[in-house]
Structures are given as C-alpha cells and as structure tokens.
C-alpha cells in the first residue's frame with residue numbers, strides 16, 4: 001500500500017475541531033508517572049538563547065554577510081546573560097547554504113565577535129535541523145567531560161547565496177589558471193561556448209532526487225489527502241498565533257539589531273502576516289503548477305536570521321550563579337526515504353522519543369514543531385493518527401494519536417515567524433522553554449524535519465524557577 005492510500009484509511013482531519021476537542025491516545029509503551037532522567041548522571045541545562053529578528057530574505061539584512069548576523073547572536077547572548085567570552089569553552093554553529101568565504105562560519109563569527117582566538121569553533125550542517133545538531137553536539141561534548149560551557153547556534157542568509165559558473169566554465173577557468181603560455185590560453189579560449197555562461201543557481205532541493213522541498217511537500221500533502229483549505233487554515237493559525245505572541249511581547253529570545261547603514265533598529269520578525277481566508281484561497285500554487293496546493297502563504301518563506309544558545313551542566317550553572325531555562329533531557333535523530341517521506345521527521349521522531357523517555361502524548365505540555373509547509377505539518381499529524389502508517393512504518397501496534405493541538409505551536413511557527421534553516425532549531429528550543437514557563441507546563445517536545453529525509457526530536461523540561469524573560 002502506498003502513502004497515497006493512508007488518508008483514505010484515516011478520518012478527515014479538521015484543525016479547529018482537533019485543537020479544542022482532541023482526545024490524547026496512549027502509546028503502547030506508556031508508563032505511569034514518567035520521570036525523565038539524564039542518562040550520564042549529569043543534568044545538562046539550556047541556560048538561555050537568543051536570535052536576531054527573522055527577516056524575509058532580500059530585506060533589511062540584505063547587505064550583510066552571514067557571519068555578521070551570527071556575530072550579533074553570539075554577542076547578544078553574552079550581553080543578555082552578562083557572561084564573559086572567556087567562560088565559553090567551545091562554539092558549535094550550524095549553516096546550510098554556506099558562504100564559501102566563511103565556510104567554518106562558527107570560527108569567523110566568533111573571531112568577528114571578539115572571542116579569543118583560543119576558543120575553538122566548528123560548523124555543522126544537517127539541513128533544517130543544523131542548530132539542533134549544534135546543540136546536541138554540544139551536549140555530547142559536555143557528556144564526555146570534554147568541555148563545560150558550549151555555545152550552540154545557527155545562521156542562514158538567503159539574501160545572498162553562492163551562484164556558480166557552469167561546470168564547463170569552471171573547468172575552463174581552472175585549466176586557464178594552470179596554462180603556462182599564451183598559446184595554451186588561446187587554445188583553451190577556442191573551446192569556449194556561449195552556453196558555458198549559464199549560471200548554476202542553488203535550489204532548495206533534494207540532491208538525491210532533484211525535487212524541490214516545495215514539490216515534495218505538495219506530493220506529501222496529496223498523499224495524506226490534505227486539502228488546500230486545510231493548509232491555508234493551518235497557515236492562518238500560525239500567523240494569527242505568531243502575531244498575538246509578538247504583540248504580547250512573548251518573543252523574549254529576539255534581540256534587536258542595529259544594522260549598519262540602516263537608521264531604524266530591527267526589532268521584529270517581518271514575515272508575520274495575517275490574511276483573510278479569501279485572500280489565501282486566491283493564491284496560485286508555488287511549485288506544482290497548475291494543480292498543486294502549496295502556495296507562498298502556506299509555505300515557510302526564505303528567511304535571513306541567526307540564533308545562539310548557551311548550554312552547560314547544571315552544576316556549572318549553579319557555580320556561575322545562572323538561572324537556566326530548561327533541562328535538555330533527551331534527543332534522537334531519525335532518517336527515512338528522502339523521496340516519498342522527505343518531510344515526515346516529526347511523525348517518525350515523536351513516537352520514538354516518547355517511547356525512549358517512557359512518556360505518552362498526554363505528558364507533553366508544549367509542542368514546538370517546525371513548520372516547513374502547512375501541508376507537511378498536517379500530513380505529519382495525519383500520519384501519527386493513522387493505524388496503517390504507525391503499524392507499517394513505525395512498527396507499532398496501533399496509531400500514536402493526535403497531540404493536543406491547544407498545546408501545539410501556540411506562538412506560531414516557521415510558517416509565520418520565518419525559517420532561516422540553520423537557525424530554527426535554537427528558536428524551537430527557546431520557544432519551548434519560554435512557553436513551558438508562560439503556560440505553566442513541565443515537559444516540551446521539539447521536532448523537525450530536514451532535507452535528506454532526516455528529522456530530530458528533543459525532550460525539554462522546565463527548570464525550577466525559570467522565567468520567560
């Protein structure tokens with residue numbers, strides 16, 4: 001049976017009904033009174049995290065370089081928490097579409113921020129979960145007693161992406177560089193053809209299949225029978241909740257940015273846009289034309305932004321007199337077929353994480369799930385609520401069920417706040433930590449899909465006495 005059939009086997013999904021009336025179902029592995037434990041005996045805490053305002057690409061950040069955005073997140077993190085640079089043992093930073101001049105952007109941003117040249121830094125890349133990978137790399141370094149205090153973050157800069165010469169042109173230029181005589185150069189010149197000039201533009205696409213993320217999301221939505229109106233409804237929910245959270249001042253992870261050469265200080269995400277259902281319905285498909293259902297409004301948009309957080313052992317935080325936001329309790333990565341299941345990371349990761357931690361859906365107080373596309377999110381929810389999907393692909397005896405949507409991305413998500421690929425993971429963790437405080441919860445789950453058919457799920461627990469500032 002193919003994914004195309006799964007939707008026909010499940011109930012129609014209605015976002016508004018689900019959000020208010022959902023009944024959480026238990027995982028078969030559920031245990032009573034769960035108490036997440038740290039496996040290595042050391043509690044690792046998320047002390048705090050910050051981000052630049054997330055801006056649609058081509059707007060106010062467009063003249064910067066990515067390491068400058070990253071620098072701002074690093075400096076703001078230290079300033080906000082009144083920490084000395086010398087305290088930081090190691091920096092791990094994520095980046096997806098790399099600026100070739102700053103390929104180890106962790107190091108370049110650290111040097112630009114004035115960190116000592118004795119502070120090592122490396123860059124990780126794992127598509128849209130790169131800053132999750134940075135955080136969990138940091139957790140590993142702490143767990144092995146290699147370092148005590150880690151800064152983890154990520155940056156993405158879609159306003160300027162590397163555009164390459166064609167392979168033929170690159171080959172010609174490299175040969176010309178090595179040519180020793182005028183004759184050799186002229187001989188090479190005679191091989192030039194006008195089509196060599198066609199540039200290679202980067203695409204937000206899967207290398208193994210060549211398919212764009214948007215096209216794949218459209219196919220996924222169709223496979224799970226997610227209608228256009230369900231997608232628009234979800235997108236509208238995301239923008240509405242993000243606007244509310246923005247107006248209430250909940251985005252305390254956001255640090256204003258004075259961009260050089262720009263008079264006004266950037267102090268808000270600029271992609272949040274609450275539209276009417278009618279105007280959303282009028283938009284044309286963005287990827288699969290003319291019949292696709294993914295549009296510019298129900299897709300995450302190309303975004304510039306950077307984020308950074310600080311993690312350490314609980315013991316170290318106590319020594320330093322810091323007040324952490326949360327415990328980083330557990331995490332895992334999943335990977336699956338990058339063609340037909342490219343964006344199903346949460347559907348694979350959430351059940352596995354809950355099982356590992358001995359928890360059920362109803363134990364989770366805050367869900368922070370990356371919204372690559374509205375259709376992708378609804379497809380993941382349908383997958384979790386499908387007996388067929390859970391039995392066939394997750395090896396479970398029954399469906400996982402639907403998380404309580406009244407606890408789901410309550411401050412909006414990547415659709416509305418923006419998705420600077422490698423910076424999103426820290427934003428998800430910080431929104432989880434801050435929501436647990438404001439919503440008086442204990443446990444939160446972060447989950448995200450990523451290119452390559454991969455995904456992450458993380459378990460976060462509110463720290464006693466944490467504040468949401």
Ligand SMILES: CC(=O)SCCNC(=O)CCNC(=O)[C@H](O)C(C)(C)COP(=O)(O)OP(=O)(O)OC[C@H]1O[C@@H](n2cnc3c(N)ncnc32)[C@H](O)[C@@H]1OP(=O)(O)O
Nearest residue numbers: 128204213273275286296297299300301302372449450451
């Ligand atoms: C694991 C992962 O995360 S995978 C996800 C990775 N990310 C991606 O793949 C990025 C996907 N997004 C994109 O590529 C781009 O944002 C696109 C192709 C969807 C849209 O790009 P653009 O066409 O440049 O978008 P643009 O902002 O111009 O919007 C197109 C139209 O939609 C309208 N629109 C956009 N958002 C909204 C909205 N929320 N409400 C109403 N109208 C909207 C715009 O006003 C515009 O209308 P116009 O043509 O009348 O001016």
